[in-house]
Amino acid sequence: MPSVNPFSILQTQRTYLQKHLQLKGTHLLDYLLEKNVITPRQLEDIEDIPQTSKKISKLLTLLMKRPPHEFEHFMTGLEGEQDHVKDHLQGCLDKVSSEENCNIDVEMEEDPESMDEFTENDCGDDTDDESVESDSEEDIGQPLKLIKEFKMDPEEQDVTLHVKVMKVGQVEEKSNKRQFMATVADATSAVDICVREETLFDKFKLEGCIILRNVTWTGRILFTKPSSTATFAMEFRVPKEVTANAFGTGDPVTISKVCSLPDMSWFKLRGKIVKQSPLTKRKCFGKVLSYCQVKLKDDTGSVYVDVWGDIAEQMQLGKVVEVGSCKKRQTSSPDDPCVTTTTKSSVKFLTSTLLKQIQKDRRYQRGTLVGTDVTLYMSCPNPRCFRYQLTDGQCESCLRQIPDRDQLNYGVASIDILTQKGNIHSLTVYWTQLLKFFRLFKKTQPGRDKEKIVKTFNDLWNKTVKFQACGIVSKFKL
Ligand SMILES: [Zn+2]
Structure with missing residues (x-):
């Protein structure tokens, strides 16, 4: 008790x-x-x-x-x-x-x-x-907030909390400042906090309870700032499922439910990978990370997921997986999946007898070409690396330093497809598929020149094409 x-x-x-x-x-x-x-x-x-x-x-x-x-x-x-x-x-x-x-x-x-x-x-x-x-003289100070009350709010705001320290990370130095990450929880939810004020360091003891004041919620994590304070406070217990629910490590949700979850909720997904884009690298919060997109399916429905980092490298078409700490988000582009993995995500492979009735999704979708943009980039001569760019001469894929004379120029197109339902669908087309696309329409290969590539597209407006894609086009046919 x-x-x-x-x-x-x-x-x-x-x-x-x-x-x-x-x-x-x-x-x-x-x-x-x-x-x-x-x-x-x-x-x-x-x-x-x-x-x-x-x-x-x-x-x-x-x-x-x-x-x-x-x-x-x-x-x-x-x-x-x-x-x-x-x-x-x-x-x-x-x-x-x-x-x-x-x-x-x-x-x-x-x-x-x-x-x-x-x-x-x-x-x-x-x-x-x-x-x-509120007009009583006894009621002064800031309202004590529950984590649940602000967690789904993407706007930056200051909060005062009574929390328990669930996890304390290593102190590291970032831009000449010592800081560490911690996880704090109350009875409603849990969040990560970046502790940057040395005066607060000793307050973050594992399992200790503290009142935190003036910490800033950015929509992703809490930050301390110079005016933040922490005091040792009354102890309380945090039920296990609170942190599990807060970071999506509890029981998986059925896929049909994902759409109705509010933005910024965390959850665990379970499903068969029925579609998968090739692995590439993408920038995410200033870091270049491995990236792929998958389509997960269970008996109730399917969902596209942006998968980042090590987990992206582990994805395998046809496998049944459980991906923890996924997050619902508002996307900048409507074509981006509304579900993404997070830095906390982990993947577990389940036996293939689960969901064995679900087939890989090899269906073609169909639409007409209505828009395009082309980006050229330098890449490594290794044919396996053509989707990766060079950063200061280094290949993002094989990490080799590529001398200028060996660097190859590639183009990647973003194409807008108008579907029969009247939706515009934006897809990425890498070089080899781009060449196949032009070949389908019997166009001469335009070469690695942006203007020429765009010009070749100009003759193809309103042409109907079929494609298999998971964010990135893997096949075209007529
Ligand atoms: Zn390479």
Whole structure:
């Protein structure tokens, strides 16, 4: 059992109780006396006080010294006559237990969805109360936020939190500043935080609870800034499934559900790789990473996923995989998949007997050519490297340094295809497919010259073509 005394709620709800708690004409005090929560002497003392607000203050002060199990008597004393007060306190208790001490109800909750509902409703209640109390002199300072309340918000904002430190990374030096990454959680969710203020370093102890103030949420992670503070705070427990849900490491979601998840949610995917683009390199947050796109399918549907880094290199067409820590996102281009892997993602290969009824997707799609753009780049002479560019003469694929005289010029086209449904679909076409495309239409090879390539396309507007693609075109036919 959590060790927090439920009577402590009377302190945070003092203003509310001053307004709503009734002593006169109710049986509350008599009931508390009957249950030995207050003594006859204390009752007399309370009754001797002329002002109601001071009577209530006195009672609350007395109650807060009582042992936790007697809180039940206080709640029963409210029953029937002051149910609204009782319900309010219960709501606050539930919320506080999720903030300050893991609530046993939440912990035992098996269905994460109803847990979400529960927390959201609860937060709603609380906001109302805050607005009621906002002009009270006792209610100053910043609102304590739950991670769930801002996590899905892509906008930068400052937050104050009561969290538990779940993970602390190594201190590293970045632009002459020491920093480390940590993971913090409350009862609603978890996030990563980049700790850049040395004054805060000693506050981040594994399993320690802290109040963090003035930390900035960027939509991806929290950042500390010079005005951020951290104080050691009341301990609480974080149920395992909270971090699992927060970072998508729990149970996989069925693919048909992915579309209805809100942007920025994390989840685990399970499916068969029915389509896969060739491996390339792409820039992601300033880093050049291995990249491919896959189409994952299960019995309920299919989804395209941008796969980055080591995991991209492990993808294999036809395999059944479980990819953890995937994230739903808003894409800059409607052709980009709305699901991406993250730096936390991991892949697990499952037995091929799973989803064995699902076939690789070799269907051709069809559309007409309506737009194009071409980019030329220098590449390595190794034929396997033609999709990779050179960075300062180094091949992104085989990492060899390529002397100028050996460098080859390639073109990659981005083509817009108008589908029969009237959608425009943007696809990437690398050099070998580009040449095949021109050959299909009996065009002479334009050479590695951007203007000539674009000019060759000019004769092909509105031509219908069939293609197999997963972001990148792997085959064309007429
Ligand atoms: Zn190479």
